[in-house]
Amino acid sequence: MKPSDPIGVFDSGLGGLSVVDTLRRMMPDEQILYFGDSARNPYGTKTMDEVRQYSFEIVEQFRKQNVKAVIIACNTATSAAAKELRKAFDFDIVGMEPALKPAAEMKTPSKIAVWATELTLNQEKFAHLMERFDSNHDIVRVPCSRLVELVETDQLEDQQTVDAALKEYLSQSEDAEFIVLGCTHFLFFKDRLRQLAGGQVQIIDGNAGTVNRLHSLLEQKGLLAPAAKGSLTIDNSQPEKIDLSWKLYHSLEEK
Numbered sequence: 001m002k003p004s005d006p007i008g009v010f011d012s013g014l015g016g017l018s019v020v021d022t023l024r025r026m027m028p029d030e031q032i033l034y035f036g037d038s039a040r041n042p043y044g045t046k047t048m049d050e051v052r053q054y055s056f057e058i059v060e061q062f063r064k065q066n067v068k069a070v071i072i073a074c075n076t077a078t079s080a081a082a083k084e085l086r087k088a089f090d091f092d093i094v095g096m097e098p099a100l101k102p103a104a105e106m107k108t109p110s111k112i113a114v115w116a117t118e119l120t121l122n123q124e125k126f127a128h129l130m131e132r133f134d135s136n137h138d139i140v141r142v143p144c145s146r147l148v149e150l151v152e153t154d155q156l157e158d159q160q161t162v163d164a165a166l167k168e169y170l171s172q173s174e175d176a177e178f179i180v181l182g183c184t185h186f187l188f189f190k191d192r193l194r195q196l197a198g199g200q201v202q203i204i205d206g207n208a209g210t211v212n213r214l215h216s217l218l219e220q221k222g223l224l225a226p227a228a229k230g231s232l233t234i235d236n237s238q239p240e241k242i243d244l245s246w247k248l249y250h251s252l253e254e255k
Contacts, residue, residue: 001068001091003223006031006233007214008062008070010055012043013152014241014248015185016073017234019096021252022207023071024232027215029225032232033065036245039237042148043076044117044183051119055081059089067091068223069214073184075116079123092217097129098182099206104133106178106202111138113173116182118143142172144186151185154244156251162189166196181205188248191255 009020013036020034035058037043043051055077062070069092072078072085078095085093098120103112112133120126121141130139146165155161166189173179179201181187187205194203218224234245 001066001223003068003225004031004228005066005068005223006033008033008035008059008065008067009073010035010037010058010062010070010077011073011184012036012076013038013041013148013185014245015148015151015183015187016071017245017249018184018187018252019071019073019207019210020232020249023211023214024230026208026211027225028230029228030230031225032230033062033067034232034234034245035061036234036236036241038152038241041152042117042145043074043080044119044145044148046119048080048119048123051077051080052084055085056088059085059093063089063091069094069218071210071214072096073210075120075182075184079120079125092214092221094210094214094217096184096206096210098126098180099204099209100129100133100139100180102206102209103178103180103202103204104137108136109138110177111140111175112178112180113140113142113176114180114182115142115144115147115169115173115186117145117148120182140173140176142169144169144183147189148183148185151188151248156188156248162192163196166193170197176201178202178204188252
């Protein structure tokens with residue numbers, strides 16, 4: 001592996017582009033390969049074995065492209081496959097989990113709503129995470145599969161539909177002081193969610209923490225890219241989604 005080798009980032013679809021946006025802001029010299037698996041989206045309704053199989057297939061393709069590290073920009077795939085992937089590949093693999101710890105450390109006690117896919121919320125990994133904090137916090141699990149669908153089907157500009165979905169999930173998060181966005185798709189709704197939730201609710205995601213972790217691992221190994229103009233390549237298991245991918249990425253870039 002060389003410092004100039006690329007970083008692979010993958011997600012069940014288009015949500016991981018929010019992680020790519022954070023990665024390019026924080027590590028602008030890196031060459032990034034993004035793969036969205038929209039053909040098999042959503043992962044949140046699949047079995048653990050299916051998601052694990054998909055993840056191995058994608059990371060194997062990244063290996064053939066000589067990546068120096070991979071970000072699993074998907075909480076569901078992290079829960080299902082991260083541990084096994086790290087055993088199988090010789091480069092760093094950084095996963096994601098709902099940013100419950102940062103939320104819990106901001107105020108004790110507090111009420112925290114965790115928005116994520118059903119598979120993420122029902123996994124043993126998340127149960128163990130909850131156990132660390134639920135004695136001092138009221139933690140509410142809110143499955144939000146509709147939000148994934150809205151991103152994947154290019155409905156973000158349908159304000160009425162978006163607001164209806166966000167209000168439904170906010171009704172399940174009543175009196176929450178923190179909302180943890182436990183799916184990378186949900187970051188596309190962050191600004192509007194903040195408006196609807198009001199200033200008393202803090203919206204938290206794990207993107208920056210994930211990128212910081214990757215930076216630290218690469219720095220330790222002397223694999224940070226030299227000062228150069230970074231690049232981004234986007235691929236998708238549904239090639240017709242590549243134009244939408246760039247549209248979504250540029251919408252984040254403009255913010």
